[in-house]
Amino acid sequence: MSFSHDGATRAEEVSCLTLESGLTVRPWEDGDDLALLEVWGDPDNAMHHQDRSLLRPSSDKPWSRTVVAEDHGVPVAAATLLRSSLHPDRLSFYAEVAPEHRRRGVAVELLNLLQSEAENCQVQSLKARCASRTAAQCFLKDNGFHKIQASRRVVVRPGALPMPDLETDQLDLEDIATGSVELSSLVTEFYNTIHTWDRSEMTVGKAQQLLLAPETGASGAVVLRDRAPGAKDRILAFAVSYTPERSEDPADVLLGWNPALEDDEAEAASQILLALLSARYPVTVEVDDAMAPLKRVTSRLIDEGQADSDFEAMIYARDF
Structure with a gap:
């Protein structure tokens, strides 16, 4: 059964x-977002909030399917499968069910329904994220x-790390435009x-659009440069606010x-910039397990009581 909008007959079939x-x-x-919010x-x-924004009309470009479950005409649950151009594999x-309808298997039914539709899609693997230690997990x-x-x-916390001596270390903290090609390429x-x-296909254009454009909230950026002789003023680390x-x-x-730095160099540069x-x-800062150099720095700060972890998320995957 298809959820693409290719005629009234299909729409009537799905609604039944x-x-x-x-x-x-x-x-x-249209309007389901407001009805479900109630x-x-x-x-x-x-x-x-960001995950709820995945709920949108079904499409083939990019491939996505979204369904809404109703109780006597009132929307109470929704679920979606979406293929990203950035992480295509x-x-x-994402699914959400109203509290009074949970533990009745609704989310499982919606997942199975969408997965059967995904057989028409080239991608045969799923991913989902959730907060740690929750029912969703x-x-x-x-x-x-x-x-x-x-x-x-x-x-x-302020002053959590000792201040570096940039002059002695031959380093320089430099403001850089978020539209800079040098910064965009490095990001x-x-x-x-x-x-x-989770293989990504980030490009300079996508980095500008998704991470560095004013519309993303990016308000400024700095880079830590290596001013040592022979270093060619290369950027060691960057930060976007x-x-x-x-x-x-x-x-x-x-x-x-x-990424050209050795692991210990990346850790040192991250600590100095932080x-x-x-x-x-x-x-x-948001730190994934894959960001090992920065994770070691922040883990030490947490252990020393100089930083706090205020939210933890998990990403899970499943093949068909």
Whole structure:
């Protein structure tokens, strides 16, 4: 049964589909986001808000299928499968069910329904993310998903790291335009390097669009340059801020390094740049397990009580 919008007959056929839970299923329609918000309530956090944005009308370019489950005409649940142009090897799965309809197998039924539709798609692997130690994590484990990555947001306190001596170390902290080709190229290479676990096809254009454009919230960037003789002023590490003004609230920062560095060099460069960024104000960085050099720095700070992990997310995958 297809959920693409190719005529009234198909739409009527889908709207008559009844799940074993007693709910009826139909394709996503305009206004469903607001109707579901009334029964779901506000999102719990930024990740939850972002995942809800995956719910959108079905499409073939990019490939996506989204369905809504109704109870006597009232939307109470929704689920989607979506193929990303950035991470093309797995379909992203997201489902949410109103509290009073949970533990009735609704999410499983929606998953199976969408997976049968995905047989027409070239990709035959799924991924989904969830907050750590939640019912969603139990759902994924119970339905054959296995963990492939973990990520956490780390808040680094002001002055948590000793200030480096840039002159002695022959280093320089330099402001750089977020539209810089040099920065965009480095961000692209860094992103692809740390996503070998979920192959990415980041390009300079996509980096500009998804990570560095003003529309993303990117408000500024700095780079740590190596000024030693023979280093050719190469960039060792970079940071992009998504917080327009510094304050007592932590600034959201994307921190990365030159993938050409050795592991210990990347760790040292990350620590120096993080020390400079958090010298006077708190900084929040998102750290995946794949970002080993930065993870070691932030893990030490957490152990020393100089940083806090305020949110942890897990990514799970399953083949058909």
